[in-house]
Amino acid sequence: MESLGDEPWDVVICGTGLQQSLLALALSRSKKRILHLDPNDFYGQHEAAFSLQEADSWVTTHTGSSGAESVAQTTTAAPAEGSAGPGGRVFRNANVWRHPEAEANGLTFSRAYSLALAPQIIHTRSKLLSQLVSSRAYRQVEFLAVGSFYVHEPARGDEPAKLSRIPSSREDVFSNTSIPAKSKRSLMKFLKFVIDYDSDDQRDVWQAHADTHLSDFLTTQFKLDDDLRKYILALTLTLDGKVTVANGLAVIHRHLTSMGLFGPGFCAVYPKWGGLSEVAQVACRAGAVGGGIYMLDTSAEVETADVHDKVSLKLSNGISVQAAALISSRDDVSHGETISRLVAVVKSPLKSLFEATVEGAPAPAVAVVAFPSSTIPASESASDPPVYAMVHSSETGECPNGQSAIYLTTHTSPSAKKNLEQALGSLLATAAEQETPICLYQLYYEQTVSEGTPLVETVGAVPKFSFPSPSPNLAFDDSSLDTVKQAWKQVMGDEAQDDEFMIFEDREGADANDEIYE
Amino acid sequence: MASAGGSHGIARTARRRTDEQRQQDLDRIAKYRGLEDQIREQAKAHDYASPALFDLTTRLLRLNPEYYTTAAWVMALEGVAEYISERHYETAFRRLLALVLGCDPARPKVPATYEEWAEWYNNHDESTKILEDAGAGRNSKNVANDASVLQSELAFTIPLLIEFPKCYWIWNHRSYILSLCIELLPVSLAREVWTAELGLVTKMLTKDRRNFHAWSYRRRVVARLESDVLDGKSMAEQEFMYTTKMVNQDLSNFSAWHNRSQLAPRVLDERKADHVARKVFMEAELNLAREALNVGPDDQSLWYYHQFLMSQILPEYKCGARSWSRIAPDLTLEERTDYVKREIEEIRDLLEDYKDVKWIYEALLEYSIALDGMCKDKGTTRPKQELTEEAQTWLETLRQLDPLRKGRWDDFAQTG
Numbered sequence: 001m002e003s004l005g006d007e008p009w010d011v012v013i014c015g016t017g018l019q020q021s022l023l024a025l026a027l028s029r030s031k032k033r034i035l036h037l038d039p040n041d042f043y044g045q046h047e048a049a050f051s052l053q054e055a056d057s058w059v060t061t062h063t064g065s066s067g068a069e070s071v072a073q074t075t076t077a078a079p080a081e082g083s084a085g086p087g088g089r090v091f092r093n094a095n096v097w098r099h100p101e102a103e104a105n106g107l108t109f110s111r112a113y114s115l116a117l118a119p120q121i122i123h124t125r126s127k128l129l130s131q132l133v134s135s136r137a138y139r140q141v142e143f144l145a146v147g148s149f150y151v152h153e154p155a156r157g158d159e160p161a162k163l164s165r166i167p168s169s170r171e172d173v174f175s176n177t178s179i180p181a182k183s184k185r186s187l188m189k190f191l192k193f194v195i196d197y198d199s200d201d202q203r204d205v206w207q208a209h210a211d212t213h214l215s216d217f218l219t220t221q222f223k224l225d226d227d228l229r230k231y232i233l234a235l236t237l238t239l240d241g242k243v244t245v246a247n248g249l250a251v252i253h254r255h256l257t258s259m260g261l262f263g264p265g266f267c268a269v270y271p272k273w274g275g276l277s278e279v280a281q282v283a284c285r286a287g288a289v290g291g292g293i294y295m296l297d298t299s300a301e302v303e304t305a306d307v308h309d310k311v312s313l314k315l316s317n318g319i320s321v322q323a324a325a326l327i328s329s330r331d332d333v334s335h336g337e338t339i340s341r342l343v344a345v346v347k348s349p350l351k352s353l354f355e356a357t358v359e360g361a362p363a364p365a366v367a368v369v370a371f372p373s374s375t376i377p378a379s380e381s382a383s384d385p386p387v388y389a390m391v392h393s394s395e396t397g398e399c400p401n402g403q404s405a406i407y408l409t410t411h412t413s414p415s416a417k418k419n420l421e422q423a424l425g426s427l428l429a430t431a432a433e434q435e436t437p438i439c440l441y442q443l444y445y446e447q448t449v450s451e452g453t454p455l456v457e458t459v460g461a462v463p464k465f466s467f468p469s470p471s472p473n474l475a476f477d478d479s480s481l482d483t484v485k486q487a488w489k490q491v492m493g494d495e496a497q498d499d500e501f502m503i504f505e506d507r508e509g510a511d512a513n514d515e516i517y518e
Numbered sequence: 519m520a521s522a523g524g525s526h527g528i529a530r531t532a533r534r535r536t537d538e539q540r541q542q543d544l545d546r547i548a549k550y551r552g553l554e555d556q557i558r559e560q561a562k563a564h565d566y567a568s569p570a571l572f573d574l575t576t577r578l579l580r581l582n583p584e585y586y587t588t589a590a591w592v593m594a595l596e597g598v599a600e601y602i603s604e605r606h607y608e609t610a611f612r613r614l615l616a617l618v619l620g621c622d623p624a625r626p627k628v629p630a631t632y633e634e635w636a637e638w639y640n641n642h643d644e645s646t647k648i649l650e651d652a653g654a655g656r657n658s659k660n661v662a663n664d665a666s667v668l669q670s671e672l673a674f675t676i677p678l679l680i681e682f683p684k685c686y687w688i689w690n691h692r693s694y695i696l697s698l699c700i701e702l703l704p705v706s707l708a709r710e711v712w713t714a715e716l717g718l719v720t721k722m723l724t725k726d727r728r729n730f731h732a733w734s735y736r737r738r739v740v741a742r743l744e745s746d747v748l749d750g751k752s753m754a755e756q757e758f759m760y761t762t763k764m765v766n767q768d769l770s771n772f773s774a775w776h777n778r779s780q781l782a783p784r785v786l787d788e789r790k791a792d793h794v795a796r797k798v799f800m801e802a803e804l805n806l807a808r809e810a811l812n813v814g815p816d817d818q819s820l821w822y823y824h825q826f827l828m829s830q831i832l833p834e835y836k837c838g839a840r841s842w843s844r845i846a847p848d849l850t851l852e853e854r855t856d857y858v859k860r861e862i863e864e865i866r867d868l869l870e871d872y873k874d875v876k877w878i879y880e881a882l883l884e885y886s887i888a889l890d891g892m893c894k895d896k897g898t899t900r901p902k903q904e905l906t907e908e909a910q911t912w913l914e915t916l917r918q919l920d921p922l923r924k925g926r927w928d929d930f931a932q933t934g
Contacts, residue, residue: 174813175766181812185871188813359767360724508538 004293008310008322009035011491014300015329017045018118018276019467019484021283023327025135026488028290029504030495035321036284036292039299043281045329046090046447046470047118049274049398052110055096055443062094062445090333090469094445099438106347107440112400115343115443116275119390119407121146121268121366122476123254124261129269131481131502132279140282144395146268147354147364151234152371152426163353163369163430166231168259168267183225190222190232194252206245214248215241233386234370237474239339239411240385241373251475265361268475272365273397276476289507302459311462325491326464330450338448339472340416342408344424348437350404354393365395368474369431371423385411387423388474391431403440409474412446420444447472454483456490465490664702671695672711679722689735700747709748715739720760727764733773754784769810772819779826783844796846797853803827803845804857808864815868815875824861824881831857832888833895851892858889876919879912883930 010032013020021043024036042048050058099105122128122143132138150163167173170191173184196202209217218224218232233241235255236248243251258267271278288294295315303312303320310322353367371387392398392405399405406427408420428436448469455466465487471477489496675692692715699711719736722729740757744750758781764774782803786796807824814820830845831854843849849857862885868878886909917927 170813171766171769174769174809181809181867182870184812185868189871359763508542 024287265358
């Protein structure tokens with residue numbers, strides 16, 4: 001291992017989060033010498049997936065509300081790259097709850113679970129998928145279909161609470177029996193508009209309102225009633241209910257135009273075995289095949305800058321290495337947006353949520369349930385922000401057969417945890433067929449985001465590019481791919497050619513099987 | 519999906535093949551061609567049952583899975599080998615080789631015209647003979663043998679259908695084999711084959727809901743399954759439900775709506791529906807058409823079905839030479855008038871949100887004029903000669919939306 005320090009590295013990447021890993025994939029066919037580190041003993045960093053044991057140990061290092069000491073933190077003045085910076089931690093207030101008779105009720109061995117920190121769904125039109133294909137990394141990821149989107153409707157008078165499927169196509173609107181005729185017409189008009197919204201004709205309709213709230217726009221321009229507004233806002237997966245017209249229309253447009261792209265009946269996919277953590281791992285694997293050196297359980301600190309045009313780094317195993325470029329991730333999150341997440345394992349397959357609605361469609365493994373902002377007519381104002389539940393069947397590999405993994409998300413507030421628990425209870429009451437299923441396990445934590453832009457600085461004469469912390473959006477946002485490309489351009493310098501970014505040929509012998517020619 | 523386009527969309531193809539890779543490609547091509555030559559040699563020796571030949575074709579298949587016919591035959595043969603006599607085995611291989619070698623190795627040549635099919639048959643007289651013999655009942659009484667020959671013939675066409683789902687001649691060939699099944703096999707076995715055929719058509723319609731050929735083929739398969747030769751009974755009810763399923767998947771399915779209009783009267787007759795039941799049915803269908811038009815007023819196939827329903831309601835003398843009323847023939851003039859009034863109201867509602875769809879105005883005009891006539895007969899309306907003001911605006915809009923059909927719109931103005 002001493003040889004690590006002998007030759008200087010073109011790039012040292014700290015952290016195997018999704019963006020850093022995609023960068024490694026992008027660089028995997030270049031001649032750059034790459035050293036890719038992660039202070040954790042698992043891949044994926046802020047987008048990792050955990051077995052129960054891994055979740056437990058992760059929780060012990062992220063418990064507490066302040067920028068608490070990390071077990072892995074060194075005692076030197078400069079904080080280790082990729083671990084807690086002085087501004088505060090990305091994750092905090094984590095805790096785990098187990099049912100008192102969890103094992104008796106079916107909570108099985110630790111590795112039967114793979115709980116995702118980043119359960120983002122990926123729309124089929126997303127550039128992430130086309131990049132995984134063109135870079136030949138897609139074969140190692142198994143994608144499952146995301147099925148229906150629902151809105152939870154609380155009990156009204158005699159009617160019990162229920163889950164209403166959000167219509168996403170003309171046929172959905174047609175077969176819906178609860179929307180009145182006039183409302184259906186308004187909804188169709190809106191859907192037609194959105195599909196075409198970025199054309200010259202339609203821009204006039206919305207451009208002037210681009211930065212206003214989408215919910216107002218839906219009322220004034222399209223006369224959508226409360227129920228329809230709830231459906232449309234739910235499709236945007238807005239976490240604060242205040243999504244703008246420009247952003248909201250973009251997401252709905254992506255949702256609608258993604259429908260049917262890879263097959264009938266679904267508009268998004270989800271990677272099996274833990275969501276984005278799988279993509280990160282596959283990307284790292286490609287980096288390794290391309291010659292990159294991978295070291296987990298290893299962090300790095302800057303020792304001295306200015307060693308010619310390199311920076312000297314001290315690894316946590318004591319070795320010193322030289323780097324011509326540094327890649328890291330931002331941990332300055334003290335003032336960022338914070339979300340609260342509850343990951344629950346329940347003892348039920350929740351089959352009613354995973355029915356394929358279209359003939360010939362693959363059986364979905366993910367269902368999305370929105371709990372719109374409650375408008376409690378209480379004197380103290382503010383309605384609680386919406387809660388979203390991503391329900392995963394055991395097909396995702398994240399829990400064993402007969403159980404489901406549910407990821408609930410909302411904006412952090414004093415009542416956030418309570419709201420998440422209530423939403424979980426409502427969901428189980430409405431989705432289950434017979435008795436309300438038991439909850440076996442719960443993981444709670446809060447996640448803060450840094451600024452959305454990368455931090456580009458220099459350490460001595462060496463460029464340092466820090467990726468922003470992962471976005472809390474529930475659907476994968478392509479803009480993070482632009483950041484990866486930006487980092488790639490910086491590393492490749494003059495050699496960067498746009499038409500070679502993430503576009504590779506199959507490696508020789510990767511696909512072919514020569515023995516059949518013998 | 520993969521964006522392999524470079525700058526200016528010029529495809530990046532083999533630009534980056536190294537010399538090594540190019541040589542590797544050449545070697546592989548040579549081996550592939552060599553394999554084909556070997557098969558040709560073996561074929562010349564007419565030793566079709568040789569394991570070596572079987573082996574060669576298997577390797578060819580692994581190299582190029584595009585050899586659909588090879589795959590089908592290998593599978594069919596492996597499955598039924600023990601039932602096929604040597605003679606059939608020979609035939610099978612002759613056909614296999616002819617297809618595989620007689621043309622471009624990348625694509626099996628599918629006969630496209632009647633002449634080509636005739637030529638194909640004539641060049642394979644062995645197989646034709648067998649089928650003819652079978653057809654004339656001259657074959658052995660061995661039903662299992664016949665069944666397997668017929669089944670393998672059917673299996674042979676499957677991959678061709680997958681590749682050319684709209685080729686009329688493949689369907690025709692299948693029909694021929696299927697009718698032989700009826701002639702040669704016991705009814706229960708023949709029924710199984712034909713039921714499987716319905717399953718096949720259903721699969722094809724799942725892949726392509728509006729395949730016109732598949733729909734008309736389906737009708738023929740269903741007709742056979744219903745007929746005496748297969749001990750059948752009516753399937754109108756199931757087929758009616760199937761059209762419901764299909765329009766729910768895709769409203770723009772003209773064939774499904776058309777099928778539905780053919781099946782509706784039969785379904786009612788079979789249910790022995792009385793006047794009340796028929797009215798209930800009519801109202802449910804009108805609801806369906808209305809819900810569909812509400813979300814898709816620009817879809818002609820929906821207007822087609824609505825017009826069909828209206829033709830069942832309007833008195834015959836009001837709608838010219840259209841189908842006579844078989845859904846609810848005993849509607850009184852009062853009941854008919856009420857239905858028409860309701861439809862006009864419902865369609866008028868559509869105008870609130872859809873202002874540029876000419877079908878709406880056309881329907882409103884047509885049914886208003888018909889209503890006028892019906893009211894006249896009842897003696898309950900003013901003997902006016904012109905259209906109401908409202909109808910005039912509809913006519914004006916129609917003229918603007920579709921100026922090319924001026925003649926038709928003029929007719930409206932006169933009959934009002």
